[in-house]
Amino acid sequence: MEQGSCALWGRDPALRGAGIPCSMGQGSRSPWGRGPVLHGARVPCSVGWGCCAPWGGDPVHHGAGACQALPAPPRAFHHDRQSQLCQLLPWTQHSPHVQLQKNTHYDLYQKKDYLQECIAAEGASYRGTRAVTEKGIPCQHWQATTPHDHRFLPSPRNGLEENYCRNPDRDKRGPWCYTMDPDVRHQSCGIKKCEDAVCMSCNGEDYRGFVDRTESGAECQRWDLQHPHNWGQGAVCPGERRYGLVGAERRALGHPCGAPAHAHPAADAVAFEQCGRRDERLQRKGRIVGGQPGNSPWTVSIRNRAGVHFCGGSLVKEQWVISTRQCFSSCDADLSGYEVQLGTLFKDPGPEDPDKQAIPIVRIVCGPSESHLVLLKLARPAVLNKRVALICLPPERYVVPAQTVCEIAGWGETGGTADGSVLNVAQLPVLSNEECNAALRGRVKESELCTAPLRVGVGACEGDYGGPLACFTHDCWVLEGVITPSRVCARTDQPALFIRTSLYVDWIHKVMKMI
Template sequence: MQPVLGVLLTLAVALGSGHRSPLNDFQRLRATELLAVPVDPPPLLPEQGSSEQCAQRCAASPACRFLPSPRNGLEENYCRNPDRDKRGPWCYTVDPNIRHQSCGIKKCEDAVCMTCNGEEYRGTVDRTESGTECQRWDLQHPHKHPYHPDKYPDKGLDDNYCRNPDSSERPWCYTTDPGREREYCRIRLCTEKRLRPLNVTTGCFRGKGEGYRGRVNVTVSGIPCQRWDAQTPHRHHFTPEKYPCNDLQENYCRNPDGSEAPWCFTARPTIRVAFCFHIRRCPDELGAQECYHGHGERYHGHVSKTRKGITCQPWAAQAPHVPQISPVTHPEAHLEENYCRNPDNDSHGPWCYTMDPRTPFDYCAIKPCSGSTVPSILENADTVTFEQCGRRDERLQQKGRIVGGQPGNSPWTVSIRNRAGMHFCGGSLVKEQWVISTRQCFSSCDADLAGYEVQLGTLFKDPGPGDPNQQTIPITRIVCGPSESQLVMLKLARPAALNRRVALICLPPERYVVPAGTICEIAGWGETRGTADGSVLNVARLPVLAHNECNAALRGRLKESELCTAPLRAGVGACEGDYGGPLACLTADCWVLEGVIIPSRVCARTDQPALFIRVSLYVDWIHKVMKMG
């Protein structure tokens, strides 16, 4: 039998009233089409006739109803389901007595239902709960978005099917309606709510800690965690009902959103989220038999995963990252396979380029060998010189009346703003296109910052449209620092224009320790508690406290990665909205970013030192991030 090439459906014949046309029985089928009949009709349809007669003959012919096409996959005699039969794939049989029959192929449970929050769902639902068709993931119209299939190859972003690439409550999609950006999809839970293969642990964690099921319930600062089933003091959507596979019990630390490590909402209204205290990484991930001396320049072991569990990219490869260091450029560095190395003498130890397109490089899961010496810490900077940074027009410094601060001139301090244009954190401009802030200002290292921006060059928290000095630049990327650092770097959509109102702050020498008693500045648009004008940038001065004195005041809890300032009787210090901003100290006639403001239990305490991230420990990492772009 010759294959039928098409069906001639002439719609010129008017139908009599009261008669149902056979054309009505034709349903719209996905990936099928009706083609025009050739001039010479094929043998299967020898008779000419009305459109109704043509439709009757076509309805009885399987070859006519389902024409083979590259789009519908009807090749050879393979089982298919072109009409979406509920029984699954079927075919026409070669038995004259049996026209068609189901093939009895077992249904793939994961393709038609979801487990947990549907991150592993790979079905073909392509409409939202409201019935709106989904936008293709590889398109940026009508809605621009960051979830392109090439950037997230493991998220199954095929066609316009509903997916959950950001660990939301359940699968969703961007819609084809310009007025509705994204909506959830209606996908049923599988009969058996199976746990994802998470390699569950209790006393330690692997990877990013998604499988951690221990009972630690305090943050790194010792703040108790908020219960997951509570909505005070912080409202959130990570409830046990919505995330049944993440074991969100009590107020135990968990990682339901793929963050860097287990975390929790805190019981303090002023601090929303924080990582958890003293949850160690499992020994088998740390490379129990592997360690390095010094900075690890001579490490030639075979660890090939980062401390976050990401597989390393081979040094000779060109994807997903184009390396600036390779076996060709550094032949003496033993850059074999994808093993962790330290070819550039990074002070944080062996590292590698990663296979995650979002993470250019990371440090490896290798610990220093016992007895390995830490490089001596620079005690002074008398011989240090800086490039064009850290200078300001002192004539702009106002004397008037952060808590206990006064309106001031800090041209490297930026305001970080959410999609609604509201200020929520501070940051420091260290390069024309890079800002440093703190991890605690953001929900995760994979946070979607579309619509977020920084504001520079203005004294006012909410400047008017006519402010000639204001610059507003979108944020395009967030890069989280080493896990203990709590630092983040934000890449801007374009370089900031430097002028007398916008300037770069200098980075300190590697591992430099600010001398005790040095008077430094903090700046921000945060809460003033009525002690200053909250509508303008406030600057306050604080003296640096010696490391041993601060450690004694904190009963031995001070970390090497922390810097502190002495408390003042007047109650001067950072508060909510200032977090992420600079602690700037004058060194060699230039202002240097020595610390980054982090949340504290009480604003401007008069009885305890204020803590900051010690930036000098992470200068290598900062330069590497900016260099790799």
């Protein structure tokens, strides 16, 4: 699937989307990709499970309790995240008379065959828009019989539309077309195979392209799924490892996370290029309630106009901090004069502190209402170094295994248990939601994550809110939770609740990309 946060609006009134109740099975493999959105009749649906329409066969929609055939196979559907409505659509963002508009409230799923400009195998499934041959001759429309008469006439289901290159006879040379040159009947379009359309350096550890098939043509499994192959990995550091999944085979292609690639001149040059890394030599002993002073280079101090610390946050991109909604009066709060401070261990660093970075906040973006998250855009990118680093985001909907020991960090109240003038760090073991529900009498939501209570009284308090619950996974620190306000600090008889970040990773990426 290919995904984005946009809407595709059909300018031609003849272009209409057919609405369906959708339900896409979790873990299902699909030729669809998330992307922009298109509009037509809308009906309730639930995106995230396998669609009631058989994508590989005749499309259907529900009407009067029965399934009815649609006039043409769907090429896309879009999902309105607010109203939970979606619809099948017979066009994509590349179709005539269609306009693409960005919109954070929509997800568009489009068939990859209609978006890719390279081919797999002989390209029989290619549905791109190339319309000239490899020699530059314009292609003849498939419905036309001049200048060349032919037998490959278009139908709603064979993909022979406009004058686009196609391969209806599975020619080994790939997609071709009849040409507009009376002296040249047909010619190959010279479309590259996907594996030849990209280039890599070294072992490909820095590759960020879109090839999604192995050398043998097998479709790759999504990284955020454990089906059909349960590969046992959770959050994976950028560049850590990549697998080509062919049958039961797994082949590692990259370096361990953080190992210097041959393309880099020295290890120092890459030590802090990736998220979730810190210099453990800076870790010290000391305390949050029951905590110890330590090094958390992605934890930021959010300050009001008077320069007073009031909440924490986590640096997820050089110009973006994530925190909690409860730290701010509203989603339209005037934050002029507010700033974040990074790179210092001190709650009130002096002006001579060489590591301190103070950056104004220029925008606040509230997340979905149930998330209680906010993203803060900074006036300029933070400078990454040994004291300022990004924390990794987890895979979408990732669940942290129970008993994973994670860290909270902040400059909040310590209740006299620690030095309140420095950044304090404490460790807490993750509790499964089943165990947490038993302890809290079923009050835990899917959007929440629990840590077990400790008899010594360790936990977050006022001033820590918005800060990270960071878990060390596959050699990376990952932002699995965000600290939220609680009635009592560091309770010894009840689990602590955090916002589960993985449920909102898609929203986080969209906001950072679009704003």
